[in-house]
Amino acid sequence: MQKELDFYLQHRKKLIAMHYVNFVIGWDMQTDAAENSILANSEQAAVISEMSYNLTTDPEYERSVGVLFKHRDELDEVLRHEIEVVYKDIQDTKKIPLDEYMAYSELTSQAYPIYVRAKNENNFELFRPYLEKIVEFCRKQTVWLQTSKVKGYDVLLDMYEPHYNQKKYDQFFKVLRKKLVPFVKRKTKKPVKVPKWATQTFEKEKQREFCEYIRDVMCFDKSRGIMKESEHPFTSGFGTDDVRITTHYYEDHLEYAIFSAIHEGGHATYEQQCDKSLNGTFSGGGASLGLHESQSRFYENIIGRSRAFWEVHYPKLQEIFAPKLNKVSLDQFVKYINRAEASFVRTEADELTYPLHIMLRYEIEQKVIAGELEVKDLPKYWNEKFTEYFGITPPTDTLGVLQDVHWAYGNFGYFPTYALGSAIAAQLYHHMNKDFDVEESLKEGTTKKINEWLRERVHKYGASKYPDEILRLATGEDFNPNYYVDYLIKKYSKK
Numbered sequence: 499m500q501k502e503l504d505f506y507l508q509h510r511k512k513l514i515a516m517h518y519v520n521f522v523i524g525w526d527m528q529t530d531a532a533e534n535s536i537l538a539n540s541e542q543a544a545v546i547s548e549m550s551y552n553l554t555t556d557p558e559y560e561r562s563v564g565v566l567f568k569h570r571d572e573l574d575e576v577l578r579h580e581i582e583v584v585y586k587d588i589q590d591t592k593k594i595p596l597d598e599y600m601a602y603s604e605l606t607s608q609a610y611p612i613y614v615r616a617k618n619e620n621n622f623e624l625f626r627p628y629l630e631k632i633v634e635f636c637r638k639q640t641v642w643l644q645t646s647k648v649k650g651y652d653v654l655l656d657m658y659e660p661h662y663n664q665k666k667y668d669q670f671f672k673v674l675r676k677k678l679v680p681f682v683k684r685k686t687k688k689p690v691k692v693p694k695w696a697t698q699t700f701e702k703e704k705q706r707e708f709c710e711y712i713r714d715v716m717c718f719d720k721s722r723g724i725m726k727e728s729e730h731p732f733t734s735g736f737g738t739d740d741v742r743i744t745t746h747y748y749e750d751h752l753e754y755a756i757f758s759a760i761h762e763g764g765h766a767t768y769e770q771q772c773d774k775s776l777n778g779t780f781s782g783g784g785a786s787l788g789l790h791e792s793q794s795r796f797y798e799n800i801i802g803r804s805r806a807f808w809e810v811h812y813p814k815l816q817e818i819f820a821p822k823l824n825k826v827s828l829d830q831f832v833k834y835i836n837r838a839e840a841s842f843v844r845t846e847a848d849e850l851t852y853p854l855h856i857m858l859r860y861e862i863e864q865k866v867i868a869g870e871l872e873v874k875d876l877p878k879y880w881n882e883k884f885t886e887y888f889g890i891t892p893p894t895d896t897l898g899v900l901q902d903v904h905w906a907y908g909n910f911g912y913f914p915t916y917a918l919g920s921a922i923a924a925q926l927y928h929h930m931n932k933d934f935d936v937e938e939s940l941k942e943g944t945t946k947k948i949n950e951w952l953r954e955r956v957h958k959y960g961a962s963k964y965p966d967e968i969l970r971l972a973t974g975e976d977f978n979p980n981y982y983v984d985y986l987i988k989k990y991s992k993k
C-alpha cells in the first residue's frame with residue numbers, strides 16, 4: 499500500500515496545483531478582467547481543462563485510490579475520510595454512461611442562454627423542452643447512482659449535502675409548514691413602506707469604507723485575504739491563507755453591500771479558521787454547502803441584524819455618512835434592516851420569509867423527480883403553491899417559476915441546503931449561548947469570541963468529516979429544526 503499512498507500524495511499535489519490555476523482564473527474573470535478578455539472558449543482554457551481532465555481520470559490515480567480505499571482502516575482519520583469521498587466520486591462518475599454525460603453537458607450549456615431569454619421575455623414555453631430533457635437526465639441519474647440505502651430524489655440531495663435525505667428534510671419542512679406559514683401570513687399582512695431616509699444616495703466610496711471596517715469587526719485577517727467587487731457577491735478560497743470575498747455597491751441601497759460583506763465574511767471566517775494542517779489536501783474548506791451557508795447566515799442574520807450588533811457599530815455608520823443618518827435612530831435603523839414582507843423573488847426575500855421560498859422549491863423538486871409532476875405543469879403548480887404559502891400570486895413566470903437559474907444548470911437537490919444552513923445556524927446559536935452570552939460579547943467591538951467558539955466546534959475540521967458529524971460534535975445532538983422556527987418566531991414577535 500505504501501507505493502499507492504506515495505503515488506496518491508504526489509498526484510494530489512498536481513491536482514491541487516490545478517485547482518489553484520482554476521481558482522485564480524475564476525477570480526480574475528469575475529472581478530478584474532476586462533469585458534472582452536474573457537478566457538472562456540479560448541485556446542488556453544481548452545488546454546487547461548484538458549489537463550484537469552487527464553489528471554482526474556489518470557488510471558494510476560484511480561488504481562491507487564482503489565487500493566487505499568480497500569486498506570482505509572490503516573490510514574489516519576483525516577486521510578481515511580478523504581479517500582472515502584474521493585473513491586465515491588470516482589465510482590459515481592464511472593456509473594454515468596459517457597455518451598449520456600457528453601450529451602447532457604452540451605444540453606446544459608445550450609439551456610443556459612435559452613433560460614435567460616425565457617426569463618427576460620416571460621416565456622416558459624421557450625425553456626420547457628430544455629427543462630424536460632434536463633429533468634429526464636436527473637431522473638436517470640437517480641437510477642445510475644442509487645445504492646441500497648440512497649434512492650430517488652435522495653441521490654440528488656446527497657450530492658449537495660451528504661447524509662441529508664428526504665426523511666430529514668420532510669421533518670424540517672413539516673415544522674416550517676405547520677408553525678411558520680401561519681405566522682408569516684399574520685406578520686406580512688400589511689405592505690412595508692421603505693422610509694425616506696433609506697432612499698438617499700449613499701456614496702460607494704463611503705460604503706466601501708464601512709465594509710472595510712466590518713471586515714475588522716469580524717477579525718478577518720487582511721494579510722490572508724482580500725475584498726473586491728463583482729456583479730454577484732461570492733467567496734473563493736485557496737486554503738486558509740488566500741481567502742477572497744466580493745461585495746457589490748448600490749448607491750441607492752445602503753444595506754445590500756453591508757449584509758453581503760457580512761455574509762461573505764462569514765464564509766471567509768470558516769475558510770480562514772480551518773486547521774492549517776489541512777492545506778494542500780482535499781480536506782480543507784467547508785464540509786458541505788449547507789454547513790458553509792450556516793456560517794454565512796449566522797453572521798449575516800443572527801449577529802449582523804441584531805440590535806446588540808448595531809448598538810456598537812451604528813455610530814460608526816452614522817459618522818461615515820454624516821449627516822445623512824443623524825436623524826435616524828438606532829431603533830429605526832434596526833427595524834428597517836429586519837422588515838419582513840411577502841415577496842415573489844427568493845434572492846430578495848427577508849430572513850423570515852426566505853425559508854418558505856425554499857420549501858416551495860423542495861416540494862416541487864420532490865414531485866418532479868418522482869415523476870408525479872411534469873415540466874409542462876410547473877408554472878401553474880408553482881403559482882398555486884406560492885399563493886397558498888404567501889397569500890400573493892406571481893403576476894408573471896419571470897417572477898415565478900423562471901426566477902432561479904439552478905434548474906437550467908441541472909442543479910436539482912441544491913435548494914434545500916440554503917434553508918438547512920439557516921436552521922443549522924440557529925441550532926449553533928442556541929448552544930453557543932449556553933457557553934456564553936453571545937449578544938453581550940459583541941460589546942467588545944468584534945466577533946472574536948464567536949469566531950473562537952466556531953473555530954473549535956466547526957471550522958477547524960474543514961471538510962475532514964461529514965457535515966452531520968460536525969454538527970453532532972458541535973452541539974451534542976442531531977439536526978433539530980425547532981431551534982430555527984423558535985428563533986424566528988421569537989425575533990419577529992417582538993416587533
Ligand code: ZN
Pocket residue numbers: 761765791794
Ligand atoms: Zn452564501
